[in-house]
Amino acid sequence: MKPGEWHRLKTANKFMDVVVTEEQWAQLVETHGGFERLGYPQAILTAWNSAAYDQQGQRLFFHGGGHFDYGGNEVYQFDLKTLEWSRLSDPAPLTFQPHPEAHPRRWLPADEDGDGLPDSPPSAHTYDGLVWNPHTQTLWLTSQNTAYPENRRPEIYLVWEFDPATGEWQSHAATEDHSFGTTVFIPEANQILAITHFTTSNDIAYLYDADGTEHPLGQVQGDTMFGDVANLFRNPVTGLLYEAHKQRIYRLDVGGGWVTATQVAEFPSSDELQFATSFEQAGYAYNPADEKFYIWNGTAEIVTWDPDSSEFEVLWNEAPYGAAPADDSYGVRRVFDKWVYLDDAEVFIGISGPGQLPHRDGGLWLYKPGEGNPDDINQLGVGKAVLDSATTESLGFFVPIEGGDRNYNSTIHAYYREVGQTDWEPGIALMRIRPEYVQSVYSLKKSPNGFAGVISGLEAGTDYEIKLEASDPDGLRLNGEPAVQTLTVSTREVPAAQPVDARTMTVGTMAELQAAVDAAKPGTVIIMQPGLYQGSLTIRADGTEENPIVIRGADVGSTILDAGGEDYAWRIGGDHIHLESLTLTNAKKAIVVRGGGTVGVAIRNNYITDVGSGIEAMTGHKDLYIVNNILEGRGTFPTTGTSDVEGIVVTGQDIEIAYNTLSGFGDGIGTSHQTELNNIGINVHHNKILWGADDGIELDYSVRNALAHHNFIANQLNGISFQPIIGGPVYAYENVIYNTREAPFKIKPTNTHPDGVIIVNNTSLKSGFAWNDPSGHVSNATVNNNLFIGSHEETVYFSTTRYFFSEFDYNAWSQDGFFQNYDGWGRSFSDFQSSTSQAQNDVLLEGEKIFASFTPDFDVNGFEVFRDPNAPDLDFSLHPGSSAIDAGKRIFGLTEGYVGDAPDIGAFEQGEEMPDYGASWTAPQ
Numbered sequence: 001m002k003p004g005e006w007h008r009l010k011t012a013n014k015f016m017d018v019v020v021t022e023e024q025w026a027q028l029v030e031t032h033g034g035f036e037r038l039g040y041p042q043a044i045l046t047a048w049n050s051a052a053y054d055q056q057g058q059r060l061f062f063h064g065g066g067h068f069d070y071g072g073n074e075v076y077q078f079d080l081k082t083l084e085w086s087r088l089s090d091p092a093p094l095t096f097q098p099h100p101e102a103h104p105r106r107w108l109p110a111d112e113d114g115d116g117l118p119d120s121p122p123s124a125h126t127y128d129g130l131v132w133n134p135h136t137q138t139l140w141l142t143s144q145n146t147a148y149p150e151n152r153r154p155e156i157y158l159v160w161e162f163d164p165a166t167g168e169w170q171s172h173a174a175t176e177d178h179s180f181g182t183t184v185f186i187p188e189a190n191q192i193l194a195i196t197h198f199t200t201s202n203d204i205a206y207l208y209d210a211d212g213t214e215h216p217l218g219q220v221q222g223d224t225m226f227g228d229v230a231n232l233f234r235n236p237v238t239g240l241l242y243e244a245h246k247q248r249i250y251r252l253d254v255g256g257g258w259v260t261a262t263q264v265a266e267f268p269s270s271d272e273l274q275f276a277t278s279f280e281q282a283g284y285a286y287n288p289a290d291e292k293f294y295i296w297n298g299t300a301e302i303v304t305w306d307p308d309s310s311e312f313e314v315l316w317n318e319a320p321y322g323a324a325p326a327d328d329s330y331g332v333r334r335v336f337d338k339w340v341y342l343d344d345a346e347v348f349i350g351i352s353g354p355g356q357l358p359h360r361d362g363g364l365w366l367y368k369p370g371e372g373n374p375d376d377i378n379q380l381g382v383g384k385a386v387l388d389s390a391t392t393e394s395l396g397f398f399v400p401i402e403g404g405d406r407n408y409n410s411t412i413h414a415y416y417r418e419v420g421q422t423d424w425e426p427g428i429a430l431m432r433i434r435p436e437y438v439q440s441v442y443s444l445k446k447s448p449n450g451f452a453g454v455i456s457g458l459e460a461g462t463d464y465e466i467k468l469e470a471s472d473p474d475g476l477r478l479n480g481e482p483a484v485q486t487l488t489v490s491t492r493e494v495p496a497a498q499p500v501d502a503r504t505m506t507v508g509t510m511a512e513l514q515a516a517v518d519a520a521k522p523g524t525v526i527i528m529q530p531g532l533y534q535g536s537l538t539i540r541a542d543g544t545e546e547n548p549i550v551i552r553g554a555d556v557g558s559t560i561l562d563a564g565g566e567d568y569a570w571r572i573g574g575d576h577i578h579l580e581s582l583t584l585t586n587a588k589k590a591i592v593v594r595g596g597g598t599v600g601v602a603i604r605n606n607y608i609t610d611v612g613s614g615i616e617a618m619t620g621h622k623d624l625y626i627v628n629n630i631l632e633g634r635g636t637f638p639t640t641g642t643s644d645v646e647g648i649v650v651t652g653q654d655i656e657i658a659y660n661t662l663s664g665f666g667d668g669i670g671t672s673h674q675t676e677l678n679n680i681g682i683n684v685h686h687n688k689i690l691w692g693a694d695d696g697i698e699l700d701y702s703v704r705n706a707l708a709h710h711n712f713i714a715n716q717l718n719g720i721s722f723q724p725i726i727g728g729p730v731y732a733y734e735n736v737i738y739n740t741r742e743a744p745f746k747i748k749p750t751n752t753h754p755d756g757v758i759i760v761n762n763t764s765l766k767s768g769f770a771w772n773d774p775s776g777h778v779s780n781a782t783v784n785n786n787l788f789i790g791s792h793e794e795t796v797y798f799s800t801t802r803y804f805f806s807e808f809d810y811n812a813w814s815q816d817g818f819f820q821n822y823d824g825w826g827r828s829f830s831d832f833q834s835s836t837s838q839a840q841n842d843v844l845l846e847g848e849k850i851f852a853s854f855t856p857d858f859d860v861n862g863f864e865v866f867r868d869p870n871a872p873d874l875d876f877s878l879h880p881g882s883s884a885i886d887a888g889k890r891i892f893g894l895t896e897g898y899v900g901d902a903p904d905i906g907a908f909e910q911g912e913e914m915p916d917y918g919a920s921w922t923a924p925q
Contacts, residue, residue, distance in 0.1 A: 001347065004370030006300065006317065006324040009349070011364060012083045015042065020072060020091055028093055043070035045351055045363065046331030048125035048229075048281075051338040052132040052139050060340070060349075061088075061139050061164070063130060065123035066147055073109065073123040075139065075162055078364070080342070080349070089167040092120040108147075120169040121160045122147040128231045128336050129181035135190050136210050138163050142174075142194040143181035159194070159208060172212030176204060182232035182243060186254070193241070193254060195220065197228045205259040222260040225250055231336055233284040235307065237291070242307070244295075246280045249305070265310040274408045275301060275314045276437055276779065276804045283339025285348055287369050294369065296339045298332035298352035299436065300324035302367070316373055318403045325352040325365050327436040373406070380405040381477035382412075382470045385485045388452060389681020389705050391656040392460035392492045392625075396681050396705030399430060399468060400450040402480055408432060408805075410472035412451045413892060419463040419488065427455040427466070428893035431729035431756060433704065434805060437779040438727050438755045447727035452704045454731065455893065456683065461493035492654070495578060495602040495625050499523040499547040510535055523547035528582065530558035536566040536587070543576030545600055553581040556607050557924030563587035569611075576600040583607045583924065590631070593617035593624070597652065597677060604628050607923055614647045614665065620675030621652035626660065630923045633664030637691040638864045640717040640741050642666065647692070651675055651701075655682045661918035663690035668716065670698030671706070674726075682706040688918030690869055691715035695746065696737065698723070699730050704756065707731035712738070712917040714869045719744040719764065728756015728780060733894055734907045736876060736914075737764040739867040742772065744788070747801065749776040757781045760894055763876050763907040765789040767858040770813055773799035781806040785888035785895070787906035789814040789850065791858035796829075797821070808838040810889040812905040815846045843887045843905065849879045852910075869917070878910040885910050 001007050019041035043049075049064030058080040065072055072091030079086070092109040109118040121141055129143025139162040158171040159178075179198040186193055192208045203225050205217035227245040232252070234241050241252040242264070249265040270276035282297040295303040300317040317324050325332075332352060339350035348367040383400030390396070399412055414427035430453035438446045458464065466487045470476065476483055501523040507513045508529040516526045520541045528551070543549035553559030560583040563569040569584040573595035579602070584590040590608040593601055597620040604627045608614050614631040617624055631647050643666020648657055651672050662668045668689040671679050679702045689696045689712065696713030698721040699706050709731065713719050719737035722730060723746055737744040744764035747754050753776060760782065764770070770790030778801055788811060790796055796817040803822055813819075816829050824836025829844045849855075853875050857865070878884055888895065888903035895903040904910055 001366065001368040002370075003368055004315070004317070005368055006319060007366045007368075009083065009364040009366055011078075011085065013085050015045070015076070015085050018076065018085045018087045020074060020087070024090070028091070031093070039065070039068065039070040041070060041072060041074075044072075044076060045338070046334065048127055048334050050126045050128050050130040050336035051351070052130045053337065053340045054132050054134065054137075056134055059164075060338075061130070061132065062338075063139070063141065063162070064126040066125040069125075071123050073120055075164070075167075077164065088164050089162075091123075117156060117158065117171055121158070127180050127182070127229060129178055129183050129194070130337065131183040131185050131192055133185055133192060133210065134187070136161070137165070140183070140192055140208070142178035142183050144177045145179040145181070159212065159214070161212065172208070172214070174206070174214055175216060176206065180228040180230070182230050184232045184234050184241060186234075186241075188239060193232070193252075193259070195230075195232065195243070195259070197225075197230055203261075207254070217254070217258050220252075220259045220261050223250060223263045225261050227280060229280045231280060231282065231284060233293070236286055237288060240307070242284070244279050244282070244284060246278070264307070265305065268312050270804045273303070273312065273314055274406065274805075275303065277303065278333045281333050281335060283335040283337060283350060285339050285341040287341060288343070289346070289369065294341070294348060296348070296350055296367075297335050298325055298350070299327040313372070314406070315370075316377055316406045325363075331363075376404060376477060378405060378407045378409075378474040379477045380410040380470060380472040380474070381480040382483070383450065384481055385468050385487060387487060387489045389454070389654050390489065390492050391654055391681065391683045392494050393458050393656070393685070394454050394456040394681075394683045394707070395458060395464065395466070395489055395491060396452065396454040397430065397466065397468065397487075398447075398450055398452045398704070399470070399485075400448060402477075404477055405472060405474075407474070409474070410470065412468055412470045414453060414455060415467040415469070416455055416458075416464050418459075419465055424467060426893045426896055428453040429891070430468075431758065431780070433727050433729075434755060434780045435727055437804065438752060447704050452729055454681075454683075454705045454707055454729070456685070456707060456709060458491050460491055463488065463490050492623065495548065495600070495604075499525065499543070499550065501547050509533075513537065517551070520549045522549065522576075525550040525552065528553045528559050530555050531560070533561045534564055536563045536569050536571070537561075538571040538573060539577055540573040540595070542574040543600070545576055548576040548578050548600065548602070549574070550578040550580065551582075552578070553583070556581040556583060556605060559583060560585065563590075568592045572598065572601055574598065578602040578604075579606065581605045583609065585610045587611050589613040589616050591615045593621060594619055597621055597675065599623055601625070602627075605921075606630075608632065609923070610634065612645045613649070614662070615649070616646065617650045617652070618672050618675070619651070620677035621650065622654055622677070624650060624652060624655040626650075626655075626657045628659045628919050628921075629661075630919045630921075631660060631662045631665070632923070633662075633692075635664040635666070635691075635693050637715055637866050639693050641693055643693045646670060647689075650682065651679055652677045653680045653682075657682075657684045657687065659686045659917075659919055661688045661690065663692070665692045666694040667698050668692050668696045668713065670695065670721070671701055674701050674703070678703040680705055684708040684711065686710050686915065686917055688712045688869055689714060689716065691866070693717060695719070695721040696740075697721070699732070700724065701726065702730045703727055704729060707733075708735060709733045710915055710917070711735045712869050714738040714867055716740050718742050718746045721746040721748070722754050722757050723748045724752045724754040725756050726752065729758050730756060731758045731760070732762060733758070733760040735762045736907055737762060737766075738869065739863060740764070740766045741863045743769075744771060745773075747773065747775060747778050747781065749778070753777040753779060754781075755779040759783045759786060760891055761785040761888070761903070761905070761907055763787045765856050765858065767791045767862045769798055770796050771799070773797075773801050775799075775801040777802050777804070778806065779804040781808075783808045784810045784891060785903060785905050786811045787850075787884060788812065789856055789858070791815075791856075792817065794818055810841045810887065810905065811839070812843040812845055812884040812887065814850065816844060841887075841889070843883050845883055848882055850882055850884070851875065852877050852879045874914070876906070876914065877908050877912060878904055878906060880910060882910070
């Protein structure tokens with residue numbers, strides 16, 4: 001191996017070769033009855049579990065499970081001499097034990113010897129509570145927290161000892177169960193130090209002798225160690241003990257009958273390092289060559305810490321995918337002691353993401369320490385720019401990065417002009433994608449490392465020149481593309497009204513319609529005469545781009561297809577099918593676009609009413625065009641909550657959803673789980689959503705270059721959802737969100753953390769909190785120039801979401817009160833600003849008249865009062881005296897054309913007229 005290189009260890013057998021099989025589980029159930037298991041044995045490696053290393057025998061031991069990850073409690077070994085996996089014990093039978101204060105399911109190991117104690121430990125997350133005692137040649141376990149299958153502490157507190165030679169467990173009496181416990185072996189004393197972190201202010205320490213005798217040391221003295229999950233580690237040269245928590249490292253001194261903690265380092269912020277990791281879950285291994293700890297959390301990168309200088313450095317890795325640990329592997333960020341230094345080989349070994357690696361071999365990686373980062377690590381290597389997506393009014397671009405720019409200070413700006421023109425217009429500042437922070441569990445590949453962005457507001461069917469300018473203060477790598485790249489590309493044509501070689505058929509009955517559909521070929525135009533057609537139809541024939549198959553009603557109000565309560569009215573399974581000017585009613589789903597993924601389907605000018613769902617196109621489609629339809633579901637206002645009835649739901653690429661009017665669905669417009677086609681280039685604009693039960697617009701599962709702009713969303717549970725975004729950029733700008741029960745924006749993790757959200761110049765009006773954002777982890781988010789109006793008497797903004805590499809600034813709030821985000825809070829706006837690194841240019845509008853000719857009524861009326869988006873007095877243009885005028889931030893390409901010193905905050909510049917939203921016609925009476 002070369003210095004700085006990773007190598008995936010080829011093992012003699014695979015981890016999955018030695019795990020408990022389905023047949024063995026069945027035998028346990030048959031023998032003991034009532035046995036329950038959940039999850040699979042690889043959770044021992046991927047869940048919140050540690051490892052223990054026998055340096056003399058060169059063996060790694062693994063044990064754990066817990067919560068809902070895994071119910072078994074067997075022990076596994078990896079022998080570094082033979083490179084073999086083996087299982088050292090079988091899982092104990094679990095017996096159901098009811099408890100008056102427990103959750104309904106309570107499964108614990110049996111007491112078969114009748115001594116009143118379980119025969120083995122419960123399946124639990126070990127955290128850092130697993131350690132090897134070289135004197136007893138046994139494995140010790142202190143943590144029994146988050147036992148299987150629910151979170152609970154055991155009734156009897158025990159410390160467990162496992163003998164690999166016999167495969168037997170032995171218990172020792174303990175005072176604590178060492179919740180979120182940390183452990184380390186102290187060779188000088190032949191003792192194990194264990195610390196329980198059950199609460200953030202209750203760090204209790206104990207020493208355990210080789211025979212299990214417990215020595216309570218009481219509460220840790222000195223500096224307070226905040227946080228429950230932690231990692232206790234030792235410098236093998238100096239013997240000093242350290243414990244890493246979420247934000248800091250403490251030195252621990254044992255003596256005088258207690259433990260004293262002294263803070264010795266504070267972790268740099270993710271913005272300082274340009275690298276995000278969970279330090280409290282990482283592995284800490286010492287390299288005697290440079291006298292630094294190498295901190296690893298399962299990715300291709302390592303952070304070093306010098307205990308003498310307390311300096312931190314990220315060791316970046318530019319190996320191609322597959323040549324280093326993948327940052328999207330399940331189990332990343334739960335390393336703990338599954339990371340050790342091998343003195344003889346002078347390499348590190350660790351485990352990362354065994355559940356995602358081929359054949360589930362255990363995910364063992366070797367790393368040979370090098371001499372730090374190369375000299376050009378911060379110079380941008382630019383790849384060849386490509387057109388990434390196109391609709392009738394937008395063009396998306398992707399520029400790959402071929403290494404470098406690890407200080408993340410480079411930019412790429414896009415300019416555009418129509419072919420034949422001379423002046424360039426500012427298009428967009430492409431977003432730097434951070435794929436390393438997308439914890440995707442989905443089968444499709446996420447965006448590679450690069451820049452991406454969308455230029456919108458373009459003319460349909462027009463040729464454009466695009467200029468992409470890359471800049472890096474550190475310089476560009478000479479082996480990459482030049483700083484300026486130029487592309488000539490075109491927006492899509494609006495689907496033609498007539499085929500080039502049209503063959504028109506007129507039908508007046510259901511039988512004639514069915515026959516015409518069955519006989520349709522490229523260029524066929526089927527005109528449905530006014531009348532009532534009853535039943536449902538499927539078209540599987542393909543048209544072409546020049547000669548689509550067109551099915552058109554002679555008059556939308558009187559050409560009616562009644563599906564009679566069937567699953568669908570129309571099912572489209574072919575390419576280049578146009579469905580136009582029809583009334584579709586009485587179906588579970590009005591239109592279903594299916595097949596293996598269609599190309600060029602257009603659905604426009606239709607009236608969809610009395611249906612469960614409107615238009616469903618979830619199998620991955622290209623060039624889908626859904627424009628100028630009216631869709632009416634069966635929901636009534638103010639019903640709210642999650643719902644599986646959708647107005648319009650799509651997946652695929654180059655999809656346009658525009659100028660539709662919707663009401664009465666769960667989600668108004670949305671994207672769904674990806675198929676074999678990534679969700680890229682989905683453009684949702686100028687729609688009007690009157691009311692619904694759940695989210696107005698969902699951009700969920702979008703990969704990149706998706707956008708929702710110039711939409712009017714009213715009377716929904718949430719406005720726009722990003723749950724999740726897999727890399728981005730995904731844009732929401734110049735939308736009006738009027739009367740949501742919960743929040744204007746839902747940036748919420750599901751199985752993966754949202755990454756790459758840009759929310760700019762929107763106007764939100766609602767009762768209660770102006771924005772309530774209780775969520776998880778989000779990366780690479782930009783929230784600028786938004787106007788937030790609420791009515792809560794005390795709380796204005798409440799967020800528990802942890803944002804990385806994100807900017808929240810230049811927003812305006814309607815009133816003073818309590819504000820809280822991830823790094824600050826205050827009982828007033830000014831106190832909040834003084835406590836947080838964000839919001840320094842936010843504006844408070846309390847006491848002002850915000851709009852020129854409209855006054856919100858949320859101070860006297862709540863969500864249940866319907867707000868009519870068609871009301872003639874709606875005008876959200878700012879009052880001439882508003883502090884939100886000229887208080888925004890210029891955002892390249894998105895805020896061009898502003899008047900004054902700077903852009904205004906909100907969806908409209910002061911005096912600007914609101915655009916037309918929704919269908920250009922009204923529903924038939």
